[in-house]
Amino acid sequence: xxxxxxxxxxxxxxxxxxxxxxxxxxxxxxxxxxxxxxxxxxxxxxxxxxxxxxxxxxxxxxxxxxxxxxxxxxxxxxxxxxxxxxxxxxxxxxxxxxxxxxxxxxxxxxxxxxxxxxxxxxxxxxxxxxxxxxxxxxxxxxxxxxxxxxxxxxxxxxxxxxxxxxxxxxxxxxxxxxxxxxxxxxxxxxxxxxxxxxxxxxxxxxxxxxxxxxxxxxxxxxxxxxxxxxxxxxxxxxxxxxxxxxxxxxxxxxxxxxxxxxxxxxxxxxxxxxxxxxxxxxxxxxxxxxxxxxxxxxxxxxxxxxxxxxxxxxxxxxxxxxxxxxxxxxxxxxxxxxxxxxxxxxxxxxx
Numbered sequence: 001x002x003x004x005x006x007x008x009x010x011x012x013x014x015x016x017x018x019x020x021x022x023x024x025x026x027x028x029x030x031x032x033x034x035x036x037x038x039x040x041x042x043x044x045x046x047x048x049x050x051x052x053x054x055x056x057x058x059x060x061x062x063x064x065x066x067x068x069x070x071x072x073x074x075x076x077x078x079x080x081x082x083x084x085x086x087x088x089x090x091x092x093x094x095x096x097x098x099x100x101x102x103x104x105x106x107x108x109x110x111x112x113x114x115x116x117x118x119x120x121x122x123x124x125x126x127x128x129x130x131x132x133x134x135x136x137x138x139x140x141x142x143x144x145x146x147x148x149x150x151x152x153x154x155x156x157x158x159x160x161x162x163x164x165x166x167x168x169x170x171x172x173x174x175x176x177x178x179x180x181x182x183x184x185x186x187x188x189x190x191x192x193x194x195x196x197x198x199x200x201x202x203x204x205x206x207x208x209x210x211x212x213x214x215x216x217x218x219x220x221x222x223x224x225x226x227x228x229x230x231x232x233x234x235x236x237x238x239x240x241x242x243x244x245x246x247x248x249x250x251x252x253x254x255x256x257x258x259x260x261x262x263x264x265x266x267x268x269x270x271x272x273x274x275x276x277x278x279x280x281x282x283x284x285x286x287x288x289x290x291x292x293x294x295x296x297x298x299x300x301x302x303x304x305x306x307x308x309x310x311x312x313x314x315x316x317x318x319x320x321x322x323x324x325x326x327x328x329x330x331x332x333x334x335x336x337x338x339x340x341x342x343x344x345x346x347x348x349x350x351x
Contacts, residue, residue, distance in 0.1 A: 036081020036311070043069055044303075044310040059154045059216060060182035062306045063175070066313020073315050085311035090158045091273035093304030094246070097155065098280030099289070099297035101244045109237055113208075116346045117238065120212060120339065121245050124150035127338045131331040140168025143253060145177050145331035149339050152243045153181045153215030155305050158312070162273075163250050164257060173328065175312060180332040181215050188336075189219040193227045201347060203227065207234025208351035212343030215336075217243065218302075234351070247277050 047061035072078055109117075128146015129139055144164060148157035161174045192214060196206035206227045214220035217239055224235025283289075 032077070033081040033084050035075075036078040036083070037085060038081070039069065039072060039078060040066075040082060040085045040307055040311045040314065043314065044306045047306060047310060057182050057186045057216065057219065058302070058306055059178070059309050060186060062310040063154075063178050063182060063313045066310040067175070069314050079315070082311045082315045085307050086315060087162070087308075089304045089311075090308035091162065093301055093308060094155065094159050094273045095276035095280060096297050096301045096304065097243065097246075098277040099284050099294060100301065101240050101281045102285040103281075104285060109241060110350075112350050113238070113346070114241065116342075116350055117212060117241050118245060120342045120346070121147075121150040121242060121249060123342065124335050124339045125249070128331040128335040131334040135327045135330055137328060137331065138168065138173075140164045140257065141173045141177075141328070142331050143257075144169045144173065145180075146335045147249060147253070148177055148181050149184075149215055149332060149335035150242070151246050151249055152217055152239075153185055153219075154178050154309055155216075156246060156249075157181060158305070158308055159246060159250060159273075160253060163253050168257060171312070171315065176328050177332060178309060178312065180329050184332060184336050185215040185219045188214045188340075189223045189226075192340075193223050196227060196231075199344075202351075203230035204234050205347040205351045207231035207236075208238055208347040209340075209343050211235035211238030212242070212346055213336075213340045214239070244281065247281075 043065045044062055047065045048058060050056060050061045050065075051058040073082070125143060125146040128144075128149060129142035132138060132142025132145065144157060144160050147160045148154070150156075157174060157177045161169050188210075192210050193206065196209055201209060207224045207230065210223040210227070210231070211220050211234060214223055220235050220239040221232060225232030284294075
């Protein structure tokens, strides 16, 4: 496609009007996907290598390396593959995440803990939306920022962005949330266990605190096990309970943010990747899966989300990102503080 040539419109959109910026493969052939997918894969492998050798958060490395290759987005030959990685691979990553959650893990916490965690998710998300409203950043961006903090960090940000659509949460805003979330989660992983020792929390209370407040799953579990084994197990259950709330959170956002004006919709339902998430979660709850299956599922989830994050960085409009200003980080920061306070209260009162 040459400069000035009109870009072909996609043949359809997903259930919530989030138009893909690529056309279906039958229009240009599957070969058109390989350049963008190849660049995304190479950048993601570099991010994984740096994370393994230097201990940096893998998602943050993927995003930063993707941003370093942002100049390549000017080549339109990469667009089909980048769009496929940042959208379709993301959604499959969310589906496979269901194999890491069971209803029994949630039941073991007790109804009081589950109610507190559910209330935390709602309150932290609302905090992000309120902060965005105060600074006139848009309600969609506030929900994106607050929901990312409340549920599971970068993966929640990507999932919420898919439901909200680019008109409500731009690629620039999504990238900013991913950067801020990853940085805050890495800082919390180092700081929160120390604070738990200073406050004098028990192992179970420390696990409740880090599992309820740290954004990304890997950092939450790392912080828990750095305190003690019991704290790590508790952190895993609390964190996975938050992850399990991703599906109802996405459904709620879809109800609150209907289709754009002029778009007809007969009924509101769940997107296919949310249905898949719920289905695999049910399977994991009632069917004993072999250890190799769950192990490969975890690797698949991390790999798919890393590819999606990396592609998002490559295709992000940097000029729009820089134009957002420092105020755009405030909803994430405020929501993070509220999440820590509510988690600490839950650890002291319930754990």
